[in-house]
Amino acid sequence: MKKYTYTDQKDTRSGFGVGLLEAGRENPNVVALCADLIGSLKMDAFIKEFPERFTQVGIAEANMMGIAAGMTIGGAIPFTGTFANFSTGRVYDQIRQSIAYSEKNVKICASHAGLTLGEDGATHQILEDIGMMKMLPGMVVINPCDFNQTKAATIAIAKYKGPVYLRFGRPVIPVFTAPDQVFEIGKAWMVNEGKDVTIVATGHLVWEAILAGEILETMGIDAEIINIHTIKPLDEAAILKSVAKTGCIVSAEEHNRFGGLGDSIAQLLITKHLAPQEYIAVDDSFGESGKPSDLMKKYGLDAESIVKAVQKVIARKGV
Amino acid sequence: MEINELTKIASQVRRDIVRMVHGCQSGHPGGSLGCADFLVALYFNQMKHDPAFNMDAAGEDIFFLSNGHISPVFYSVLARSGYFDIVELATFRKINSRVQGHPATHEHLPGIRIASGSLGQGLSVAIGAAITKKRHKDPSIIYTLHGDGELQEGQIWEAAMFAPHHKIDNLIMTIDVNGQQIDGPVEKIMSLGNLRAKFEAFGWEVMHSEGNDMASITIALQQAKLNTGKGKPICNLMQTQMGFGVDFMMGSHKWHGVAPNDEQLIAALAQLPETLGDY
Numbered sequence: 001m002k003k004y005t006y007t008d009q010k011d012t013r014s015g016f017g018v019g020l021l022e023a024g025r026e027n028p029n030v031v032a033l034c035a036d037l038i039g040s041l042k043m044d045a046f047i048k049e050f051p052e053r054f055t056q057v058g059i060a061e062a063n064m065m066g067i068a069a070g071m072t073i074g075g076a077i078p079f080t081g082t083f084a085n086f087s088t089g090r091v092y093d094q095i096r097q098s099i100a101y102s103e104k105n106v107k108i109c110a111s112h113a114g115l116t117l118g119e120d121g122a123t124h125q126i127l128e129d130i131g132m133m134k135m136l137p138g139m140v141v142i143n144p145c146d147f148n149q150t151k152a153a154t155i156a157i158a159k160y161k162g163p164v165y166l167r168f169g170r171p172v173i174p175v176f177t178a179p180d181q182v183f184e185i186g187k188a189w190m191v192n193e194g195k196d197v198t199i200v201a202t203g204h205l206v207w208e209a210i211l212a213g214e215i216l217e218t219m220g221i222d223a224e225i226i227n228i229h230t231i232k233p234l235d236e237a238a239i240l241k242s243v244a245k246t247g248c249i250v251s252a253e254e255h256n257r258f259g260g261l262g263d264s265i266a267q268l269l270i271t272k273h274l275a276p277q278e279y280i281a282v283d284d285s286f287g288e289s290g291k292p293s294d295l296m297k298k299y300g301l302d303a304e305s306i307v308k309a310v311q312k313v314i315a316r317k318g319v
Numbered sequence: 320m321e322i323n324e325l326t327k328i329a330s331q332v333r334r335d336i337v338r339m340v341h342g343c344q345s346g347h348p349g350g351s352l353g354c355a356d357f358l359v360a361l362y363f364n365q366m367k368h369d370p371a372f373n374m375d376a377a378g379e380d381i382f383f384l385s386n387g388h389i390s391p392v393f394y395s396v397l398a399r400s401g402y403f404d405i406v407e408l409a410t411f412r413k414i415n416s417r418v419q420g421h422p423a424t425h426e427h428l429p430g431i432r433i434a435s436g437s438l439g440q441g442l443s444v445a446i447g448a449a450i451t452k453k454r455h456k457d458p459s460i461i462y463t464l465h466g467d468g469e470l471q472e473g474q475i476w477e478a479a480m481f482a483p484h485h486k487i488d489n490l491i492m493t494i495d496v497n498g499q500q501i502d503g504p505v506e507k508i509m510s511l512g513n514l515r516a517k518f519e520a521f522g523w524e525v526m527h528s529e530g531n532d533m534a535s536i537t538i539a540l541q542q543a544k545l546n547t548g549k550g551k552p553i554c555n556l557m558q559t560q561m562g563f564g565v566d567f568m569m570g571s572h573k574w575h576g577v578a579p580n581d582e583q584l585i586a587a588l589a590q591l592p593e594t595l596g597d598y
Contacts, residue, residue, distance in 0.1 A: 031454075055450065055485070063443045063477035070383075070447020073432050074375050074455060078447075093437050094474070098444055102424050102434045 001217040002192045004210050008147075008175045012168035012204070013111040015147035017042025019154025020079060020109075024050050027077065030158050033068055034081045035061045040170075041081035041111050061086045065094035069104040077158055078106050084113035084167060085126040092132055099163050100136040107157050108133075109166045113143075114254035115282065115299055116171040116204070116292035125287035131259025133165040134232040140185060141232040143167040143253075143261075145206035147175045149229060152183035160185055169254075171292045173204045188235035194224035197310050198242040201252040202228045202261050205280065208296070209252055211303035216310055223310065231261050239265065240273050248276045248313040252306055257281035276316035278309040320364050326533045327594040328399060329359040333564045334591045335395035335408055335598065341584045343412040346420065349574040350466060351392035353497050353559035357530050358396040361462060365540045370401035372429035380459045381448055383433060385441020386466035386495070387421040388576070393430075394418055398598075402430035405598040439472025441465065442492060446482055449490045460547055463492045468500030471509050476521075482552040483522025491543045492523075493555040495530065499572040514556055524551040530559035565590055 024030045024046050031053045032046055038056075047054045057064040061082055068078035080087065087110035088095070099106045115125050134141045142157065142164060144150040150168050157164045177189075191206065192213055201209040206227045213223045224242050228235065243249050249269070251262035262279040269275050282299050296302045332355045340346040362368065366380040373379075384393045391411065398405045403417075410416035417426040421436030433444050441463050449461040469475065482490060494514065498505050505511060518525045524546055528539030536557065543553050561575065562568030565587040568579075579587055 052454070057481065058484075060474075060477035060481065062440075062474040063446075063481055066440050066443025066474065066478070067447035067450070067481070069433060070444035070449075071451045073381065073448045074377065074451035074457070076451045076454070094440055094443075097434050097437045098440050104433075 001213050004176045006174035006176045009172045010147035010175050011170055011172050012144060012147055012150040013040070013170060014042050015144070015150030016109055016111070016154050016166070016168050017045055019151035021045045021049060022151070023155050023158035024053065026155070027158055029075050029077045030079065031055070031071060031076045032079045032081060033057055033064050035059055035064050035086065037082050040083070041109070043081055061091045062094045065091045066098050068106045069098035069102060072104045072106060079109050080106065081109050081111070083124060084110035084129045085124055088129040088132050089126060096136060100139050103138060104163060105161050107164045107166060111168055112170050113167045114169060115287040115295040115301070116169055116254060118170070118292045118295065119289050121289040122286035127256040127282050127287065128259065129167065130231055130253070130255050130261065134264065138162060139232065140164040140230065142185065142230050143203040144229045145203060145227050146173060146177050148177045148179050148181060149183065152181045153229065156183035156185055167203065169204065171204065174207050176207065186230045186233045186235055188238035189227040189229065191225040191227050192223065194222040194246070196222045196246060197314055198224045198226065198239070198246045198249040199252060199306065199310065200226045200228050200239060200249060200261065200265060202231060203254055205252040205254055205301060208301065208303045209306055212306035212310065215303060215307050221310060221314065228261060231264060234264050234268065236268055236272070239268060243269065243273055243275045248317050250278045250280060250306060250309045250313055252280035254301055255281055257283055276313050278313040280306055280309055322533050322537065325359050325363055325537065328363055329355045329533065330592050331595040332359055332392060332395045332399060334588060334593055336391040337565065337579060337584060337587045337591070338597065339391045339394070339408055339411040340578045342409060344578045345412050346391055346578060347388040347576045348391065348579070349499065349561040349568060349572070350386065350389040350495065350497065352565060352568060353561045353563045354389055354464060354495055354530065355392050355564065356533050357464065357493065357536055357557060358392050360533060360536045360540055362396050362400045364537055365544070366462065367459065370429070372402055374432060376432070377455070378457060378459060380462065381432065382462040383441045383445045384422055384435055384464055386438060386464065386469050387435030390420065390422050393422060397430035399595065403428065408598045438469040439474040442475055442478035445490060445492070446478055446487050449487045452489055459489070460544060461490045465492065465494050466500070467494055467496045467498065467505050467511060468508070470494065470511055479518065479521045479523070486550050487552045488548055488550050490552045491547065491555060492552065493557050495559055496556055497559045497561040499561045499575060501572065501575050503572055518554040522551060523554040524549070525554045525556065528555055528557045530557035531563045
């Protein structure tokens with residue numbers, strides 16, 4: 001198992017903030033909008049340097065999505081910022097008609113995704129956003145794994161023309177990817193090569209997968225770990241190549257098991273290469289208040305749960 | 320352009336509308352007929368625009384149709400302005416057509432800059448385009464059209480609050496006050512109250528126009544333009560009659576979304592002189 005160490009722990013939303021500033025410096029067409037959550041989205045640095053390129057919309061997310069769509073007419077590249085819940089479910093029809101169907105170059109940047117926003121509870125803990133966004137034709141869906149990757153992804157999506165959903169979060173997690181990485185949309189990142197099982201993880205579950213890989217190593221199981229930071233378009237070739245070698249797969253995500261990464265993987269396997277799969281995901285429920293680490297454990301999203309899923313899926317091989 | 324010239328074009332546009340809706344036995348003739356004069360005045364007299372369509376519209380005025388279901392009038396005016404060949408109007412709502420039931424950019428029909436149909440979204444989009452114009456120091460104007468029933472959507476009021484706060488004064492919003500929506504009179508379904516007072520309270524410059532009088536609407540649009548750049552968005556409350564120009568379709572919600580049969584088509588066309596030539 002390849003060794004991953006970290007010296008720093010940060011939230012991915014801060015990676016977005018740094019990336020937004022850099023994207024703004026690189027391209028004068030990059031503009032930002034926020035619905036009364038500047039601090040939570042870490043947009044302060046961008047606003048300080050480019051006050052004339054920032055629009056405060058107030059608590060009116062539907063209006064924000066429409067304004068962002070309109071801003072693209074004339075060449076602006078708008079980045080909208082609010083919580084994942086208010087970036088998707090609350091404004092689904094606005095995104096569908098004014099952004100996705102209208103093929104507008106809007107970057108929907110969503111913080112506080114999933115259970116790990118913690119204490120605020122289920123009203124804010126959206127676990128359905130990946131599903132909703134990936135169903136929209138033409139929408140790119142990205143869920144990076146740490147601070148550095150979120151920063152790189154933010155810079156990369158400014159250069160890509162078309163609607164993008166960028167998902168990140170609040171918990172402070174290890175920073176283990178390279179600070180100077182170039183983010184390639186749709187290109188899976190091989191975290192660790194192995195032969196017994198494939199673990200595909202997205203978001204901060206990649207770190208849990210690494211922890212699981214280390215535990216599995218002590219058990220004599222050689223896990224291949226792949227970081228699927230882009231859920232759509234899915235890097236099908238990377239997944240199929242890995243499963244052809246390992247013969248089984250575990251998908252890991254902080255999302256409802258319906259409609260997320262796991263379902264994309266299952267659809268791929270069922271049509272291209274049959275293999276047993278286990279899901280690490282929330283089992284069709286809402287979340288609840290609590291500390292992020294406690295929630296990860298309770299809802300079965302931690303390294304220990306991944307280890308159990310790996311044992312289960314390996315036992316199903318060749319059955 | 321002279322008023323009588325504009326009136327002639329409007330008559331042809333009305334012929335196009337009833338023929339398009341009859342051709343596919345589907346679509347929304349009522350609101351389309353009511354707004355024909357407004358759209359003709361806008362595209363043939365008021366707006367600075369180039370039919371050699373460019374999405375970004377640098378140096379051009381932009382119009383957004385927020386109540387997308389009155390697409391027949393929009394398509395006819397675009398075609399008659401030279402955005403695309405009028406023969407394409409015959410493909411309205413038919414398979415493999417760029418002339419979709421509701422306006423869309425997806426098939427790249429020239430003249431359309433945003434999809435609309437799900438109501439209440441156009442004002443926000445227009446504000447976004449207006450902000451980009453301001454950032455680019457482009458003095459052009461953004462126009463929108465909305466149905467009065469559409470104002471029942473909450474997003475309209477989010478946008479109505481935003482525009483004066485951010486001094487979006489390169490925006491002219493027109494509301495088609497025809498008093499009708501699908502299920503009946505607006506006052507009966509969900510009363511809008513005093514629209515002038517509401518928009519004034521939100522901080523808009525509010526004006527009134529007679530949308531089925533070409534002279535009145537032309538002057539009103541010129542007046543609206545003179546009022547741009549003064550720190551406030553402009554709201555034009557435009558009185559129209561749904562179905563205007565075809566006596567049996569006028570003033571009733573019943574022709575909101577119903578197509579005429581063969582007999583009704585003949586009766587309608589008899590009231591609308593062919594001026595530019597049918598498609």
